[in-house]
Amino acid sequence: MTINKRYYSLAVEDREADIFVYGDITSWGCLESDVSSYTLAKEIEGLDVDVINVYINSYGGEVAEGLAIYNQLRRHKAKVKTYCDGFACSAASVVFMAGDERIMSNASLLMIHNAWMYTAGDPNQLRKDAEELEKITEASINAYMSRVNITEEKLKEMMDAETWITPADALEMGFATSIVDGGVSKNASQSVKKQLMSMIIQRQIEQQKAIQNQPTPQEPEPTQKENKLLKMLASFG
Helix, strand or coil, X not given: CEECCCCCEEEEECXXXXXXXXXXXXXXXXXXXXXXXXXXHHHHCCCCCCXXXXXXXXXXXXXXXXXXXXXXXXXXXXXXXXXXEEEEECHHHHHHCCCCEEEEECCCEEEECCCCCCCCCCHHHHHHHHHHHHHHHHHHHHHHHCXXXXXXXXHHXXXXXXXXXXXXXXXXXXXXXXXXXXXXXXXXXXXXXXXXXXXXHHHHHHHHHHHXXXXXXXXXXXXXXXXXXXXXXXXXX
C-alpha cells in the first residue's frame, strides 16, 4: 500500500484506489490541503484499478478545476464511488456527481449555487463577465442534470437560491444514490488524520535533531501551517 505525503492523498491497494479531497479545489495550490485537477490527473493517470473511491470534504473552489476533475473521473474505466464525508459545496458538489455511486453520510451536506467571481470595470466589462458566468454555470448544470431526476428549471431555481441539500433530499432528487450512517466516511477521515499526525511528528523529530548541537537548544515549535492542520485534526475527533 502506498500513500503520498499530502493532506490531499491517494492510496492504492490491490485493485482499488482511494482519493481524499479534503481541501480547496484550486489551480494555484498554496496549502497542502489544496487540490488541483492537474495534481489529481497526475495521480490517477495510468491507474490500473477496478474501483476508485473519492472521499470529499471541501467548500469547493474554482469551477474550471472542479469540472476537470469531474470529467477525468467520468472518463476513467474504473467504477467510481464518491463519498460526501462532510461538506461537498460548489465545485466539490460537481466532483461528487462523478460517482457511479454517490454516497452521503447522514451527517453531511451538499451545496449548489451559480458561479461567481470578483470583477471590476466599466458597464461593458461587467456585462461581459455576467455573460461568461452564465456559460460557466451552464457547464455545472450539465453535470448535475446527468444524475438528478428533477427538472432543469427546478435545478436552476435551487442554484439561484444557493441551496444546501440534506442527504434525504439529495437521495430523493438523485444527487445521491445512498446514505450511510457515517461508518465508511469515518474510516477515510481517520486515515488522513493518522497520516497528517505522523507527518507533523516526524518533522518535529527532525527539527529537534537539527538543533541538538546548538549552544542553547530550543523546543521546536509547530509552524503556522502545522498549527492550522492540528486544529483541523482536533475537529475530526
